[in-house]
Amino acid sequence: MRTDKRLTNRLARAKLRLANASIEDIDFSTHRGLDRRKVLSLAQGARHARLRNACPRHTEIAVPI
Template sequence: MLDREAAIRADTRLSNWLAPSRLRFADACIGNIDFAAHRGLDRRNMLSLARVEWLKIMRT
């Protein structure tokens, strides 16, 4: 019961933070990117950004 309450509170807190942003695609994720579309996106670069590899490089 305590885990459920903690999860509900965390979800509510996240919803409250995201509400003012009025995100156009609130359920967007890296896995849904269409790399076949002609936008000049490089799959390798996008996935390395998603893995936060750039942060590891900057810390060294």
């Protein structure tokens, strides 16, 4: 419930032009240098998951005594 309120407040403060925009609304036909596969991959979180698995946050480091 708190996270919903935080998100609502942050979205209101962001003053987004297109508050109801979604990934499906992106027009890839205009030349903007957008790669459809990269955008859709990012939208699915694939890149984030790969990076998180490749570089775990909490890794134990062996310290010689």
